[in-house]
Amino acid sequence: MIELAHVAFGYGKRQLFADVSLALNEGDFFFLTGPSGAGKTTFMRLCYLDLLPEKGSLKLFGNEARDLSRDQVALTRQRIGVVHQDCQFLEHLSVVENIALPLTVGGRDVPLGDMEELLNWVGLADHRNALPAQLSGGERQRAALARAVMMDPDVILADEPTGNIDWEMSQRLLTLLLELNRMGKAILLATHDLALIRQAKSQASTRVLRLAGGELQAAGVDL
Amino acid sequence: MSAPGIDLSTNDIVPPSGFTARLTLFTSAAMAFLAVFAVALSLASTQLATRWSDAMARTATIRLSAPAGQVEAQTRAVLAALETTPGVASARALSDTEQQELLAPWMGTNLPIDTLAIPRLIEVVETAQGFDSENLRLRLSAEAPGAVLDDHTRWRRPFIAAAEHLKFIGLVSVALIGGAMAAMITLAANSALAANAQVIRVLRLVGARDIVIARAFVRRFSARALVGALVGAGAGVVALLLLPSVSGAETIFDGLGFSGSSWFLVPMIPAGAILVAYLATRFAALRMLGRMA
Numbered sequence: 160m161i162e163l164a165h166v167a168f169g170y171g172k173r174q175l176f177a178d179v180s181l182a183l184n185e186g187d188f189f190f191l192t193g194p195s196g197a198g199k200t201t202f203m204r205l206c207y208l209d210l211l212p213e214k215g216s217l218k219l220f221g222n223e224a225r226d227l228s229r230d231q232v233a234l235t236r237q238r239i240g241v242v243h244q245d246c247q248f249l250e251h252l253s254v255v256e257n258i259a260l261p262l263t264v265g266g267r268d269v270p271l272g273d274m275e276e277l278l279n280w281v282g283l284a285d286h287r288n289a290l291p292a293q294l295s296g297g298e299r300q301r302a303a304l305a306r307a308v309m310m311d312p313d314v315i316l317a318d319e320p321t322g323n324i325d326w327e328m329s330q331r332l333l334t335l336l337l338e339l340n341r342m343g344k345a346i347l348l349a350t351h352d353l354a355l356i357r358q359a360k361s362q363a364s365t366r367v368l369r370l371a372g373g374e375l376q377a378a379g380v381d382l
Numbered sequence: 383m384s385a386p387g388i389d390l391s392t393n394d395i396v397p398p399s400g401f402t403a404r405l406t407l408f409t410s411a412a413m414a415f416l417a418v419f420a421v422a423l424s425l426a427s428t429q430l431a432t433r434w435s436d437a438m439a440r441t442a443t444i445r446l447s448a449p450a451g452q453v454e455a456q457t458r459a460v461l462a463a464l465e466t467t468p469g470v471a472s473a474r475a476l477s478d479t480e481q482q483e484l485l486a487p488w489m490g491t492n493l494p495i496d497t498l499a500i501p502r503l504i505e506v507v508e509t510a511q512g513f514d515s516e517n518l519r520l521r522l523s524a525e526a527p528g529a530v531l532d533d534h535t536r537w538r539r540p541f542i543a544a545a546e547h548l549k550f551i552g553l554v555s556v557a558l559i560g561g562a563m564a565a566m567i568t569l570a571a572n573s574a575l576a577a578n579a580q581v582i583r584v585l586r587l588v589g590a591r592d593i594v595i596a597r598a599f600v601r602r603f604s605a606r607a608l609v610g611a612l613v614g615a616g617a618g619v620v621a622l623l624l625l626p627s628v629s630g631a632e633t634i635f636d637g638l639g640f641s642g643s644s645w646f647l648v649p650m651i652p653a654g655a656i657l658v659a660y661l662a663t664r665f666a667a668l669r670m671l672g673r674m675a
């Protein structure tokens with residue numbers, strides 16, 4: 160679904176990746192780790208076409224990224240659910256409207272039953288009509304995850320979705336992601352949370368990738 | 383329990399913005415107000431031009447006063463001259479009976495016309511192009527010194543030309559008003575888009591195509607332009623209705639306003655405003671979104 164081959168990228172003159180390759184396919188569950196500043200967020204931005212590689216090939220659902228028109232980019236993004244590290248809400252809309260936003264802009268109906276279930280699962284049922292600015296950091300992340308999965312995407316990219324969340328709630332979110340993964344969705348989750356990775360490994364076959372020094376490697380088995 | 387608030391229509395995906403909203407409302411109201419007068423001016427001058435040119439029958443009269451013995455000879459000379467004058471369709475001398483009938487209202491019926499030195503009247507019918515009266519006068523003074531050309535309605539010609547010109551100015555004004563409105567709304571739309579760069583970024587991240595984002599702005603601006611134009615056109619019509627009536631005098635004031643079938647032009651003004659706003663915003667938004675890529 161997402162395929163990077165020999166991708167190079169840097170901001171300005173500063174090279175971040177020289178030669179990165181990865182294939183994320185249906186049913187894959189990958190963790191992305193690495194020190195702060197290694198480029199995890201940048202890697203994700205490449206995957207949802209916010210950035211284009213300088214060299215190498217980046218293919219989404221079989222299409223070369225740099226050949227996509229703006230409309231095709233939009234349609235591709237409708238198949239990728241993203242939890243941004245900084246959440247990215249429309250501050251004038253309520254929580255529930257933000258969660259429904261990908262469906263709204265895609266011209267799709269909002270399945271009310273699913274919305275209700277999802278709001279309960281992420282613990283935001285009581286905050287549905289709040290504005291994003293009225294949420295705590297953890298609540299924002301839960302809302303962002305709800306928005307990412309609401310539109311039933313083929314791929315979910317989550318950038319530290321449990322950064323501000325207590326252990327119990329992050330277990331719930333992991334359960335949700337594992338459930339979606341079992342339905343065939345590809346998941347790439349950037350996190351520093353080793354306990355979360357261990358928890359996931361005990362329940363499903365996941366791979367851990369480590370981004371450091373401009374290279375992407377399979378992490379050791381000691382996790 | 384239902385989830386209220388998610389029957390979000392796509393125009394709500396951009397936040398309302400006070401400044402551009404007020405600018406659009408005011409502009410379209412002012413432009414619609416002006417458009418009412420431009421249209422009214424065009425209508426009035428069209429009516430005036432038509433009325434005047436209908437009234438101006440394409441006829442002229444030649445009066446011939448000559449000593450009794452020369453009347454017949456000079457009449458023939460005048461008719462001969464007219465026959466070779468370009469722009470004259472036909473000409474004939476009125477008979478004694480016809481002249482008597484013309485005079486009857488003033489002089490009574492038993493006027494001894496043959497004993498009085500009443501001028502002979504010759505009726506000239508012009509072609510559509512008309513004749514050159516100066517040339518004809520010169521010829522007549524040479525060939526029939528007693529003949530006087532009286533082209534009674536010619537003085538109106540410049541007025542008709544002026545009315546036509548006024549109508550043209552009115553139409554140009556309507557076009558300029560539309561253009562100015564398009565320019566103002568384009569500016570307002572551009573500034574709204576620039577102010578919402580972050581909103582546009584989020585919309586794009588969740589997969590909104592340019593046309594979906596543009597439509598949200600277009601709907602907003604068209605709705606505001608419509609409301610503004612309705613208010614402006616309404617005020618313009620009221621102002622026209624308050625104009626004191628001066629009917630009877632064949633002046634520009636006579637037809638200034640709307641009557642009968644010309645009323646259908648009034649709703650055309652808000653309709654035009656919404657069309658202008660729609661096209662201007664759509665064009666501006668798509669171009670701006672292309673640049674913000």
Ligand SMILES: Nc1ncnc2c1ncn2[C@@H]1O[C@H](COP(=O)(O)OP(=O)(O)OP(=O)(O)O)[C@@H](O)[C@H]1O
Binds near residue numbers: 199200
């Ligand atoms: N827009 C940008 N322009 C220039 N440099 C940037 C930009 N975004 C990130 N960087 C730099 O690129 C490097 C990688 O940043 P990135 O956000 O991808 O790291 P990260 O692995 O996600 O870190 P963290 O774990 O703290 O979230 C950092 O050194 C950062 O300063």
Ligand SMILES: [Mg+2]
Binds near residue numbers: 199200201244318
């Ligand atoms: Mg990051």
